[in-house]
Amino acid sequence: MNPDDEYTAYVSGRLPWLRRVAYLLCQDWHRADDLVQSAITRLYVKWRRARAADDLDAYVRVILVRVFLAEQRGGWFSRVRVTDAPPAAPAPRQNHDLAMDLRRALAAVPPRQRATLVLRFHCDLSVEQTAHVLGCSTGTVKSQTARGLAALRARLGPSYSHESPRHLTHTEER
Amino acid sequence: MDTKDLFDTLAAEEQPPTTVDVRRAVAAGRATRRRRRTALAAGGLAVCLAGTFTWYGLEGQVRGDRTATVVHETADRGTLPASGVGPLSYAYYDWCGEKWSPGKGGSFAGRDCVQWKVVTRDGRTYRVPEAAGVYLDQTTANYMNTAAPLMITPDGRRIAYYSPKDERFAVRELASGQIWLSPQTVSHQEMVKNAPFVTLSPEGRYLVLNGRLRAVVDMETGRVTDVPQGWQAMTVARGGDRVIVENDRLRYGLLEDGRVRPFTGSLEESLSPLAPDGRTVAYLDSPGAARDATVQSRPVDTIVTLDATTGEVLRRVKFRDAPAGFSPWRIGSWRGPTEVMVSQVVESRWKPGETPRLGETAYAVDVTTGKVRKLGTYAIRGWSGDVVIPGM
Secondary structure (H helix, E strand, O other): HHHHHHHHHHHHHHHHHHHHHHHHHHHHHHHHHHHHHHHHHHHHHHHHHHHHOEEEEEEEHHHHHHHHHHHHHHOOOOOOOOOOOOOOOOOOOOOOOHHHHHHHHHOOHHHHHHHHHHHHHOOOOOOHHHHHHHOOOHHHHHHHHHHHHHHHHHHHHHHHOOOOOOOOOOHHOO | OOOOHHHHHHHHOOOOOOOHHHHHHHHHHHHHHHHHHHHHHEEEOOOOOOOOOOEEOOOOOOOOOOOOEEEEEOOOOOOOOOOOOOOOEEEEEEEHHHOOOOOOOOHHHHHHHHHOOEEOOOEEEEOOOOOOOOOOOOOOOOOOOOOOOOOEEEOOHHHHEEEEEEEEEEEOOOOOOOOEEOOOOOHHHHHHHHHHOOEOOOOOOEEOOOOOOOOEEEEOOOEEEEEEOOEEEEOOOOOOEEEEEEEEEOEEEEEOOOEEEEEEOOOOOOOOOOOOOOOEEEEEEOOOOOOOOOOOOOOOOEEEEOOOOOOOEEEEEEOEOOOOOOOOEEEEEEEOOOOEEEEEOOOOOOOOOOOEEEEEEEEEEEEEOOOEEEEEEEEEEEEEEEEOOOOO
């Protein structure tokens, strides 16, 4: 299998996972597709190095999160146009209201805090791993986590209660 | 509902049809790779009338610009003598000056002109047949990997290359003719497939091997220092005891005494080798957003220095006295305690019926003042190829 075939096989296989992470970062499927398109383009450019990585998924996740954060900074960036086709209709959801509330709450969390929460609570990364992905200190991850959780609490009210996962300490959530 | 439930709920949503197109990513990625490589691959060498230096202001509009563009018209394409060769000005390959189709290198089989050529400061040009040059067995799948690497020390006195006869990397001192071979072997197939690159320490004694080998080799003693798992060596300082390493997460670190001290935060820019003080490194930066392979951003306008022992920023300085359109694309070695080399792709106006002029212009940037000083232009007449400048 040549490198291009390897790349195509990997990306095709991991596309649902990448879209899901991107969606949690931005709460919009179309924008998630833009993020994924940018991330996998960048992955192709770095494929020779990426395929030698100890953890390819982690490598791609770093790219995806950084594409997301870079886009947040805005200003000098032009979005990559991924298709000329009109946007697809959103898929039906079983609990539309709940999902809508959750999306709104998450959207209210600032992007960097949101990325921290996604990495910690969806991707199940440790504080140290999250710091690696975001390129910041563990202290920053802890403070971003605490602020992000507080923002969620403020939005979701009593229906939301955060319990520490096993790898979180009390100190981290203060 | 806790945070985990929240994400699980959202993640469990049925995904709508996607607009992500893997083929489009491949096409865009190829175009990006091509732009990056052909920027140099399009590098070339210009005019070097033997012993005659003509002063041009082709690229620079710097006040008092008096740097040389060296143009070689009369070829002295003998092979590199066994010894007694003076310091190099640059090296290049040019696909024999002919048009080349990616993936079809085989049509050049049997021709000496696909070998690396070195040009001395006094204008002599030699082929280097013992160094692997253009890969003739490339395919359309690996056409981006055009040729084996060759590197010249900043003083122009040593070169590093891949020796296909020995299946090892070699360092050659041009004056004495002494050749040191790396202990590790690398097959030609691996070279073509994985495109490992090599880097030399400023004095040309220590060789960085990347990819599978992941080591720093003292070429004079054969002593090999392995780089810790998860890191790749990027550059090695004079004396070989300090190595700049990088991991998969775009984080740099300093390898010293067998231990990596990661920098604070990650960095996507390429770092210079260590400065003569053994602790300062530099990189080129643009204002505002980070540069990205898939987005547009402002041109580079700042040189940033870091303390490699901590990763902390020492100084950010905007370029000063730079020529119009100055936009360096990579950073190289240090020319003194405060000056670092950068280079910019030559952009010549192509006229129909003419062979393009391609190559690089080297500048020195003072990291304390930002002052930009042009060093010279190295260009070839050719359709594609590569130019290597000492220390870049």
